[in-house]
Amino acid sequence: MTDTRTRTTPTATDPELACPVSPVVDIVFSRWTTPILWTLHTHGRQRFVELERRIARITPKVLTQRLRQLERDGLVVRTYHPEVPPRVEYEISALGRSLAPLFAHLAEWAAENLTKVERARDAYDADDTNGSR
Amino acid sequence: MTDTRTRTTPTATDPELACPVSPVVDIVFSRWTTPILWTLHTHGRQRFVELERRIARITPKVLTQRLRQLERDGLVVRTYHPEVPPRVEYEISALGRSLAPLFAHLAEWAAENLTKVERARDAYDADDTNGSR
DNA sequence: CGGGATCCACTACGATACTG
């Protein structure tokens, strides 16, 4: 993703944003965020380790980073229980839940068109003229 | 993004894909792809330089890379006219056009909720306990 | 348990040339 705090140009004036969907992409579709949101959405409120186990291959460091980002953006709520051992729970916020129909739409497109993309790739790779251009 | 051609794990077996929207993200929402698709969609078939000028700040090298990827995935059609000087035109394919309602949905979510995200960020940054954790 | 701190590796990206 592009870290909003260190980005040189503010979001509003970035010329690339003649495209109105770009800002959403930065927020919702940076790496690991969709698996995190999806897991949170389908399994409800859960602890750090549960997320870590369910998402598989994600390292705790990255999981923490992404959860912080999502918390900062108001898509996820973090609850800290000062116990021994400590317990932290994550859940989707109302704002995060508002993404649900979008994700459903996305999943639907995937179901219908993902095979077409793969066929296009195979066709492209099989064409000699593409390799030697 | 993750370059599809050099990725070690094939898409189908990647454990991260308990989330059905991840593969779509790799294809459609990698960096620069949404501005490219958006420009192609709103201005129709156009040449390399036109894209380059309209997207602003993108370098020809990166534009080429992304266009190749989109062409390989079947979302964009490239037409080469062997003339002097050479002329190349890009346009959205039928598959690419099938993303239009998705993009509209995305733009709608942005219009409604982007300010909420920014307010959440301000609130998070203003909270001292977040900085000194 | 839920991280933070540190070090390292990769590579995508940007800038600057240069060509058919």
Next chain:
DNA sequence: CAGTATCGTAGTGGATCCCG
């Protein structure tokens, strides 16, 4: 015009160790 080539860099992710 439409790229390719080369170089340099910075942002991320992985691995490891450690702490409250």
